Amino acid sequence: MFPTGHLHYRGDMAVIAVVNQKGGVGKTTVALGLASAAAHAGLRVAVVDLDPQANATSGLAVWDAPSTIDDALAEDRSGAVLSVLVRSGWETPSVVPDVAASTPRLAQREPQLATDPVGAQDRLRIAMQGVDHDLVIIDCPPSLSLLTVNGLFAADRALVVTEPSAWASDGVEQVTRTIERISARRPQPLELAGIVVNRLGRTRDARYWHAQLVDTYADGVLGTISQRAAVAEASAQSLPVHGLGNRAGGAEAAAEFDALLASLRLDAGRGARSGQSEGREGVVTGG
Numbered sequence: 001m002f003p004t005g006h007l008h009y010r011g012d013m014a015v016i017a018v019v020n021q022k023g024g025v026g027k028t029t030v031a032l033g034l035a036s037a038a039a040h041a042g043l044r045v046a047v048v049d050l051d052p053q054a055n056a057t058s059g060l061a062v063w064d065a066p067s068t069i070d071d072a073l074a075e076d077r078s079g080a081v082l083s084v085l086v087r088s089g090w091e092t093p094s095v096v097p098d099v100a101a102s103t104p105r106l107a108q109r110e111p112q113l114a115t116d117p118v119g120a121q122d123r124l125r126i127a128m129q130g131v132d133h134d135l136v137i138i139d140c141p142p143s144l145s146l147l148t149v150n151g152l153f154a155a156d157r158a159l160v161v162t163e164p165s166a167w168a169s170d171g172v173e174q175v176t177r178t179i180e181r182i183s184a185r186r187p188q189p190l191e192l193a194g195i196v197v198n199r200l201g202r203t204r205d206a207r208y209w210h211a212q213l214v215d216t217y218a219d220g221v222l223g224t225i226s227q228r229a230a231v232a233e234a235s236a237q238s239l240p241v242h243g244l245g246n247r248a249g250g251a252e253a254a255a256e257f258d259a260l261l262a263s264l265r266l267d268a269g270r271g272a273r274s275g276q277s278e279g280r281e282g283v284v285t286g287g
């Protein structure tokens with residue numbers, strides 16, 4: 001899928017914010033699964049953990065980062081993220097992901113940012129200048145707060161994660177509306193990368209709500225990730241999902257994240273991607 005010599009991605013970095021205001025739907029799991037798939041494909045990945053719960057940080061086996069995304073956001077300085085990136089503790093084959101780690105202190109940063117008279121919605125975008133990884137994944141907190149708004153201003157695409165549970169479409173609609181509002185306030189549009197249905201189980205209920213989402217969003221539903229013990233274990237043990245060895249379900253889970261990464265079409269270049277998003281626009285807003 002991706003060549004290991006990945007230099008041609010330089011200058012065409014993709015920045016993807018993983019969002020949903022609903023808690024526990026699998027944003028962090030999808031962010032980490034994509035980071036694992038990309039790193040195993042030889043891409044230079046950075047994960048920006050924008051959630052004070054710091055689940056992505058611990059999932060990437062980072063425990064004592066000397067500085068964090070909180071420090072980077074405090075400064076209002078171009079390139080501040082570069083000085084807080086640390087190497088993840090994952091043992092991936094060729095390239096190890098970098099992490100802008102989070103900390104519970106980030107929760108106090110948010111009300112402080114809100115008092116910035118100039119407006120602080122693009123602090124992260126400014127702070128990320130100079131980051132040149134092939135793929136940057138921003139794991140957002142479970143709210144449509146100023147932190148998430150910062151994630152969406154810094155990204156070029158938003159990936160919405162949902163579960164196939166009751167009224168999932170309503171929650172997705174709320175977040176896509178926020179994505180559109182933010183897009184309208186940016187010089188470049190914010191693309192909706194699509195919707196990932198996570199924790200797809202074999203129950204009739206799950207199948208019903210999945211079908212509802214496909215009905216509403218059609219091609220906007222990028223892919224699914226099944227409910228699997230192996231997926232939960234990978235994050236609990238701070239391992240990449242591709243590094244589970246022959247743990248039952250590990251290979252299948254890894255294959256789903258590989259397919260999800262492929263569906264993001266990082267190799268298609270920006271022109272092709274914006275064409276693709278135009279095709280989807282009606283679907284996404286028309287639901």
Ligand SMILES: Nc1ncnc2c1ncn2[C@@H]1O[C@H](COP(=O)(O)OP(=O)(O)OP(=O)(O)O)[C@@H](O)[C@H]1O
Binds near residue numbers: 025027
């Ligand atoms: N596909 C899956 N299979 C099994 N367990 C999963 C799957 N996806 C997520 N989980 C588990 O569900 C819980 C919530 O997932 P996760 O932390 O990724 O959600 P989140 O949306 O990031 O939560 P928050 O809103 O709190 O940030 C975790 O314990 C995770 O391991």
Ligand SMILES: [Mg+2]
Binds near residue numbers: 028055056139
């Ligand atoms: Mg999370």
